[in-house]
Amino acid sequence: MIRSFFGWERTPFTKEIEPRHFHRSDRFEQCVARLQYMVMTRSIGCVTGEIGSGKSTSIRALKERIDANKYRFLYLSDAHLKPRDFYRELLHQFGASPRFLRGEAKRQFQHLVWDLFENQKKVAVVVIDEAHLLSGDMLQEIRFLTNFNMDSVSPLALILVGQPELQATLQLRVFKPITQRMNVRFHLESLSSQETRAYIEHHLEVAGSTHPVFTTEAMDAIYAHTRGISREINNVCTASLLDAVLRKDKLIDAIHVSRILTEFDDQ
Incomplete structure (x- = not known):
């Protein structure tokens, strides 16, 4: 669903990522x-x-x-x-x-x-x-x-x-x-704010993305919630991408992320 909507070669933020594609902070x-x-x-x-x-x-x-x-x-x-x-x-x-x-x-x-x-x-x-x-x-x-x-x-x-x-x-x-x-x-240690941005961008690049998908504000919001824990980053990014697909949005901003985090808090 995510891969086909964005036209990527593979789905990002999954644990099936090959070792050669790991983000090397x-x-x-x-x-x-x-x-x-x-x-x-x-x-x-x-x-x-x-x-x-x-x-x-x-x-x-x-x-x-x-x-x-x-x-x-x-x-x-x-x-x-x-x-x-x-x-x-x-x-x-x-x-x-x-x-x-x-x-x-x-x-x-x-x-x-x-x-x-x-x-x-x-x-x-x-x-x-x-x-x-x-x-x-x-x-x-x-x-x-x-x-x-x-x-x-x-x-x-x-x-x-x-x-x-x-x-x-x-x-x-x-x-x-x-x-x-x-x-x-x-x-x-967990990732810093800057490393979190690099982590997100790396996974999108590996997936085949050639254009920005998360705004800087969205990535900062993800970092604030996840504290730089990579598994949590994966979860929030995946949920945000699914939300974007359902809304047919190609760019994810802080409002998308805030909506997703509200749903996380309600679970």
Whole structure:
């Protein structure tokens, strides 16, 4: 509907956007650069950010940029897993049949990681999303997981991704052994007003737009409501575009956005 009305090649502001079309703000590039550093140095680290700030998008960008011939990418997003299920899921992603007992599954996973590192010359990259929801038992298991060969050599990179409360949790004394092992901790800030305008314009350009669609005042209103959170920007922009289609308007001004935000507030 939106694409055909505006005559674009694709619909903007959707999560199906290809990695090559991501909006690369300075903050986003800083985040991805740190993720790449963790991978290259086989480190443990964490990335935090508000809901919808672009953390998962950064992980997608990381996966796209690392060499599949050198790295094995393993991704977990079920933070409610217990330690045994945690190892079982990782082993499934390795294509291995997990052993039943947790200790056996853990040793099985460590053996596969070492074999990958020493014999196949590849590094396992383990990304745990929604890590702010991890239980204390799981965080302690991560501590033990990273203790390869008495900390002398690490054959894997381990990245925790979560909301800001993850940082607060890791500051607790009981988790100090984990934070001491962390080489990188990065918080992904939301977009500024200027970056929000650039973000909107970029997505429209990728869609195939050659003319302004949102006025400056409309984009400022979107920023004021979303506080620069990319997922919220996507939602408001999509709703505004749908409103414009129904009204057969090719230009979206602050009045359009105000009307949409009123509808959001009523939900």
